Amino acid sequence: MSMIVIKVGGGKSLNVDAVVADVARLWQEGQRLILVHGGAETTNEVAEALGHPPQFVTSESGYVSRRTDRRTLEIFEMVYCGLLNKMWVEKFQQAGVNAVGLSGLDGRIFQGRRKERLRVRINGRRLVLRDDWTGTVEQVNTELLGLLLDSGYLPVLTPPGASDKGEAINVDGDRAAAQVAAAFHAQALVILSDVPGLLRDFPDESSLIREIPRAKADDFMQFAQGRMKKKVMGAVEAVSQGVGRVIFADGRVESPVSRALAGAGTQIR
Amino acid sequence: MSMIVIKVGGGKSLNVDAVVADVARLWQEGQRLILVHGGAETTNEVAEALGHPPQFVTSESGYVSRRTDRRTLEIFEMVYCGLLNKMWVEKFQQAGVNAVGLSGLDGRIFQGRRKERLRVRINGRRLVLRDDWTGTVEQVNTELLGLLLDSGYLPVLTPPGASDKGEAINVDGDRAAAQVAAAFHAQALVILSDVPGLLRDFPDESSLIREIPRAKADDFMQFAQGRMKKKVMGAVEAVSQGVGRVIFADGRVESPVSRALAGAGTQIR
Numbered sequence: 299m300s301m302i303v304i305k306v307g308g309g310k311s312l313n314v315d316a317v318v319a320d321v322a323r324l325w326q327e328g329q330r331l332i333l334v335h336g337g338a339e340t341t342n343e344v345a346e347a348l349g350h351p352p353q354f355v356t357s358e359s360g361y362v363s364r365r366t367d368r369r370t371l372e373i374f375e376m377v378y379c380g381l382l383n384k385m386w387v388e389k390f391q392q393a394g395v396n397a398v399g400l401s402g403l404d405g406r407i408f409q410g411r412r413k414e415r416l417r418v419r420i421n422g423r424r425l426v427l428r429d430d431w432t433g434t435v436e437q438v439n440t441e442l443l444g445l446l447l448d449s450g451y452l453p454v455l456t457p458p459g460a461s462d463k464g465e466a467i468n469v470d471g472d473r474a475a476a477q478v479a480a481a482f483h484a485q486a487l488v489i490l491s492d493v494p495g496l497l498r499d500f501p502d503e504s505s506l507i508r509e510i511p512r513a514k515a516d517d518f519m520q521f522a523q524g525r526m527k528k529k530v531m532g533a534v535e536a537v538s539q540g541v542g543r544v545i546f547a548d549g550r551v552e553s554p555v556s557r558a559l560a561g562a563g564t565q566i567r
Numbered sequence: 568m569s570m571i572v573i574k575v576g577g578g579k580s581l582n583v584d585a586v587v588a589d590v591a592r593l594w595q596e597g598q599r600l601i602l603v604h605g606g607a608e609t610t611n612e613v614a615e616a617l618g619h620p621p622q623f624v625t626s627e628s629g630y631v632s633r634r635t636d637r638r639t640l641e642i643f644e645m646v647y648c649g650l651l652n653k654m655w656v657e658k659f660q661q662a663g664v665n666a667v668g669l670s671g672l673d674g675r676i677f678q679g680r681r682k683e684r685l686r687v688r689i690n691g692r693r694l695v696l697r698d699d700w701t702g703t704v705e706q707v708n709t710e711l712l713g714l715l716l717d718s719g720y721l722p723v724l725t726p727p728g729a730s731d732k733g734e735a736i737n738v739d740g741d742r743a744a745a746q747v748a749a750a751f752h753a754q755a756l757v758i759l760s761d762v763p764g765l766l767r768d769f770p771d772e773s774s775l776i777r778e779i780p781r782a783k784a785d786d787f788m789q790f791a792q793g794r795m796k797k798k799v800m801g802a803v804e805a806v807s808q809g810v811g812r813v814i815f816a817d818g819r820v821e822s823p824v825s826r827a828l829a830g831a832g833t834q835i836r
Contacts, residue, residue, distance in 0.1 A: 344645075348616055372650055376613075379668075380649025381641055384727070384735060387672050391733030398673045398711070399648075403656050405667045405720055442667070442720070449714055451674055458653070464660030466653060 301330045301484040304555055305475035308337035308382065309492045312549045314389065317490065320555045321452075322393040330447055332482075334455045334475040335386055338364070341377040348373060355418035355427070361527060365420075366431045366468040371458070374468060375401070378456045386454050398446055399454040402435070403466050405442040408459030408474050410435040412467045433467030435459050435474045438481040476532030480539035487536050488558045489529055490549030495564030496521055496530065510566045512537050533566050543567035570599045570753040573824055574744035577606035577651065578761040581818045583658065586759065589824045590721075591662040599716055601751075603724045603744040604655055606647040607633070613650075614642050624687035624696070630796060634689075635700045635737040640727070643737060644670070647725045655723050667715055668723040671704065672735050674711040677728030677743050679704040681736045702736030704728050704743045707750040745801030749808035756805050757827045758798055759818030764833030765790055765799065779835045781806045802835050812836035 302324070306317055325331055341364075342352045350373060353365040366374065383399040390397035402408025411434055416427040446453050455478070459469040472489060479487035498505040500523045510518050515534045522530040533544040547554060547563030557563075571593070575586055594600055610633075611621045619642060622634040635643065652668040659666035671677025680703055685696040715722050724747070728738040741758060748756035767774040769792045779787050784803045791799040802813040816823060816832030826832075 344617075347618075348613075375653040376645035376649035378649070379653050380645035380647070384644040384648050384670060384672055387670075388729075388733065388735045391672065391675065391729055394733075396674055398669065400667065400669070400673075401653060401656075403653055403660065404669075405665055406660065442718070445714060445718060449711070451711070460657075460660055464657065464663075466657045 301332070301482045302559075303332050303334065303475055303479040303482070303484045303487045305334045305472055305487070305489045306336065306549055307491045308335065308339050308341070310339055311492045312490065313551065313554065316552050316554055317549065318386070318389045318393055320553045322390065322395050324555065325395050325452055332443065332453045332455065332478055333386065334471055334478060335382060336471040337378040337382040337456070340382060341374055344377050345370065345373045353420070355416070355420050358417050362524065363432060363470070364468060365427070367429055368431065371431045371466055371468065375458065375466065378458070383454060383456050390452060390454065395452050396450060397454050398451040399456070401456050402459035402469060402474060405439050406460045407439045407442060407455060408435045408457065408469055408477070409437045409439065410459050410461065410467060410469060412461035412463070412465055431458075431465065431467050433459060433461055433469055435469050435477045438477050440481045443478075470528050470532070472529045473532040473535065476536040476541075476544075479536050479541045483540050485542040486559060487533070487541050487544045488555055489533070489544065489546050490554050490558070491529070491546070492550055494548045494562075495546040496526065500526070507564050510564060512567055515566055537566055570601070570751040571828075572601050572603065572744055572748040572751070572753045572756045574603045574741055574756070574758045575605065575818060576760045577604065577608050577610070578818075579608055580761045581759065582820065582823065583654075585821050585823055586818065587655070587658045587662055589822045591659065591664050593824065594664050594721055601712060601716075601722045601724065601747055602655065603740055603747060604651060605740040606651040606725070609651060610643055610646040613646050614639065617642060622689070624685070624689050627686050631793065632701060632739070633737060634696070636698055637700065640700045640735055640737060644727065644735065647727070652723060652725050659721060659723065664721050665719060666723050667720040668725070670725050671728035671738060671743060674708050675729040676708045676711060676724060677704045677726065677738055677746070678706045678708065679728050679730065679736060679738060681730040681732070681734055700727075700734065700736050702728060702730055702738055704738050704746045707746050709750045712747075739797050739801070741798045742801040742804070745805040745810075745813075748805050748810045752809050754811040755828060756802070756810050756813045757824055758802070758813065758815050759823050759827070760798070760815070761819055763817045763831075764815040765795065769795070776833050779833060781836055784835055806835055
């Protein structure tokens with residue numbers, strides 16, 4: 299049966315109740331679905347409140363990621379797997395959807411490789427970090443997810459993932475969602491955030507790019523700013539691995555998933 | 568196949584690595600197992616650090632429980648479902664056991680009733696609380712747990728549970744574990760904490776009660792102090808519902824589960 303994977307960011311302007319209502323309606327109509335959520339903004343707040351403020355590093359290839367020492371990993375798990383995962387599950391349960399919230403560590407749903415030596419720049423200085431728990435998803439446990447779906451449970455997934463040694467690793471949620479969509483040959487991967495889609499002149503919302511042909515996805519990387527870079531990279535990976543289409547759409551509006559499926563946002567196909 | 572349910576407290580003196588090694592060995596020998604964990608002590612610390620210190624209330628029947636307003640419920644979920652549940656899962660994954668960590672809210676594993684009006688005493692004053700998320704487990708989703716076990720996944724469970732309306736509710740971990748053991752007609756429920764078992768003269772560890780006949784379990788309630796009260800209540804419920812035996816044993820030692828199964832601690836049968 300056809301599958302839709304939905305990725306929701308952790309931004310404060312996301313319309314969580316609208317996402318839940320829309321997903322619940324699609325689910326109750328019989329649509330096979332998996333939801334993947336983030337939580338970066340809340341993690342930053344809790345880390346500040348607990349006296350362990352967030353730090354960001356830039357990789358040699360120019361990607362920005364969270365410095366994830368052991369204490370940061372714990373705070374990350376408290377927010378992603380505790381506060382936010384259970385918030386989503388509770389809202390789905392209240393909407394009559396029997397959701398099951400899992401991290402990528404559980405059952406090794408997101409299995410990958412830990413970067414044991416992370417070469418980064420912090421404020422321009424080059425460093426090699428060895429006590430960092432960051433990694434990349436290489437494999438998705440479709441067996442466990444299929445088992446849940448076949449029994450009527452909606453999987454609600456979140457980082458971290460598991461390294462091949464079973465360590466928790468901070469993995470990028472957008473790229474993890476892209477891997478889930480690819481593993482299930484999903485008909486669509488819907489990526490909701492606090493912008494209407496990919497913008498030609500960020501942050502000018504009127505410069506929305508409506509459609510990107512699959513073959514030209516790489517060329518559009520130039521328009522991706524900051525966090526959008528990994529989203530576009532995940533999208534390019536997903537379409538190249540057989541996902542029907544990837545949609546970047548607005549998560550602040552009513553019926554955000556249905557609108558995206560009906561053509562809103564940036565469609566990559 | 569015979570089932571063992573293990574409940575571990577959240578106390579700092581619990582020997583977590585010894586529990587993991589012992590459970591992993593039993594699991595790899597083919598023993599069907601479910602682990603349920605707590606987290607009260609760490610929740611108190613995090614609540615203090617976040618400026619929302621814990622408060623405890625006494626019910627009309629004399630039981631002490633955590634005042635669970637909405638902010639407390641969030642902190643509770645951060646610690647139980649985030650920090651501690653993922654700590655247990657990570658340690659099991661590193662020990663080669665494919666653990667899946669779930670709260671009682673997920674798939675409504677612990678379904679129960681929210682106490683919409685909680686009659687309590689706080690510092691001697693009588694109050695009725697209406698904004699409290701506390702409840703009691705009435706039903707266990709054995710279908711979902713059986714599905715995971717049959718596919719080779721070790722369930723690692725933790726409160727909260729789900730009310731019939733899908734709200735998250737703070738449920739007692741010991742009594743939830745007793746309900747899981749009863750639902751599976753487990754051969755044993757092993758309750759590990761930071762004492763050697765039920766003590767006739769708490770905290771004198773030499774006053775350990777070695778055995779309690781099933782029929783006399785109620786009489787031993789008089790020896791239960793503070794937190795132990797709910798543990799004994801859970802044990803009485805479990806044996807009366809067909810669990811082979813309930814063991815209160817020391818979680819601070821090496822091979823704590825094997826020792827308990829071999830006769831250590833307080834055996835209720």
